[in-house]
Amino acid sequence: MRSLVKKRKVEEMNLIPIMNLMMCLIPFLLLGAAFYHIGVIPTSLPTHTPSGSDEPDKPEVIVTLNMKIEPGAIKINGSATGLSDDDIEGIASEFPRGPDGKFPLDLLQAKILSIKLAYPKSDTVIVLPDDSVPYQELVDILDVTRERIVPVEGKDPRREPLFPVTVFSRLITPDPDELDDEGAQGTFLPPPGRRKRGRKGRNR
Amino acid sequence: MLTSLLDMFTIILIFLIVSFEAEDYEFKLNSELTLPESTATSVFKPAVNVSVTLTGVLLREERIYALENGRATKEDYEKGQIDAIVQALEPIYLAAMEAQEEEEEDEDEVPDDDAEPVEPGDEDQPFDETIILIQADQTLDYKTLYLVMRSARVAGFSKYRLAIMKK
Numbered sequence A: 001m002r003s004l005v006k007k008r009k010v011e012e013m014n015l016i017p018i019m020n021l022m023m024c025l026i027p028f029l030l031l032g033a034a035f036y037h038i039g040v041i042p043t044s045l046p047t048h049t050p051s052g053s054d055e056p057d058k059p060e061v062i063v064t065l066n067m068k069i070e071p072g073a074i075k076i077n078g079s080a081t082g083l084s085d086d087d088i089e090g091i092a093s094e095f096p097r098g099p100d101g102k103f104p105l106d107l108l109q110a111k112i113l114s115i116k117l118a119y120p121k122s123d124t125v126i127v128l129p130d131d132s133v134p135y136q137e138l139v140d141i142l143d144v145t146r147e148r149i150v151p152v153e154g155k156d157p158r159r160e161p162l163f164p165v166t167v168f169s170r171l172i173t174p175d176p177d178e179l180d181d182e183g184a185q186g187t188f189l190p191p192p193g194r195r196k197r198g199r200k201g202r203n204r
Numbered sequence B: 001m002l003t004s005l006l007d008m009f010t011i012i013l014i015f016l017i018v019s020f021e022a023e024d025y026e027f028k029l030n031s032e033l034t035l036p037e038s039t040a041t042s043v044f045k046p047a048v049n050v051s052v053t054l055t056g057v058l059l060r061e062e063r064i065y066a067l068e069n070g071r072a073t074k075e076d077y078e079k080g081q082i083d084a085i086v087q088a089l090e091p092i093y094l095a096a097m098e099a100q101e102e103e104e105e106d107e108d109e110v111p112d113d114d115a116e117p118v119e120p121g122d123e124d125q126p127f128d129e130t131i132i133l134i135q136a137d138q139t140l141d142y143k144t145l146y147l148v149m150r151s152a153r154v155a156g157f158s159k160y161r162l163a164i165m166k167k
Helices: A016-032 A085-091 A105-118 A135-146 B002-018 B074-079 B083-109 B142-155
Strands: A038-043 A064-069 A073-079 A093-096 A124-129 A147-150 A158-161 A165-168 B047-052 B056-059 B062-066 B128-136 B159-166
Touching: A016 B002, A038 A135, A038 A165, A064 A135, A073 A085, A073 A105, A093 A105, A105 A135, A124 A135, A135 A147, A135 A165, A135 B142, B047 B083, B047 B142, B056 B083, B062 B083, B074 B142, B083 B128, B083 B142, B128 B142
Parallel strands: A064 A124, A124 A165, B047 B128, B128 B159
Antiparallel strands: A038 B159, A064 A073, A073 A093, A147 A158, B047 B056, B056 B062
């Protein structure tokens, strides 16, 4: 008598239902997938504020940086109440383009970091780019003035805010023939020697 | 036979789950421009969308002003504003301010004692029509960008968001 050895059939798993599930899920997820990530840079334009303030004088000096972006160089200076001439001179700096045609952004950030360490409450930078400055270059400069990214081993890089509040303005070079004493917001008034005689000055 | 196909689908599925975004910001990136890249990490919030390409200025995908290679007319530069942009944005700003005032009046009438105080910056604003979101081409020069921003300022907007591509 033969012993019948019942052969066990090895049944293969039916993959069709799971494939159906995949075919349903993947188009749905494709519709909602984000293949690029958009961020924003918050900014503002200068606004008119009344002169004088009822607020008491704050003991800590808050410096507002003015950053002129010219085609050949970036010039920074600061303004604040309570700053001495030496302090203002210490803040003023110029960063010309390098031989490769690019601005030395690492030096710019190092200077801004030193200003931030000296005046920790400062957070505003007024940016006055030249009309010909390309938008991408402007964004690259703002990246180094807004925050400092410090790589941390094994973790996400640490972000230290520098001057995150950005105010855009426009540098207008007045026509020497039409020069008067009236200043517009965002303009740098020419030195007194260039003003026409006989015209009365008007306070800004 | 289907095992390899299933492997492929599983990998694609995991990738799509990771990159899935549940929120629809109603933001459409204009195909005619390339956003500048930046390390900025500010949270994206939907706002009034203005696109500045090299060929024109669009408000919510509707062209309101034509540019020539990213430049406006000399008269507009001298004037310091683009009237078409001011006229297009002013009604939006006025409507947004009216809506905000009505909301504030409603809040004053029915104070919610159970509401927790909201920290500044944590407000849930699904769409803020008092903010302008500007998406501009990376090769645009600052003169034109400033002109657009100034025109929006004349229309009443004082808060701006510059859209960038995260690095």
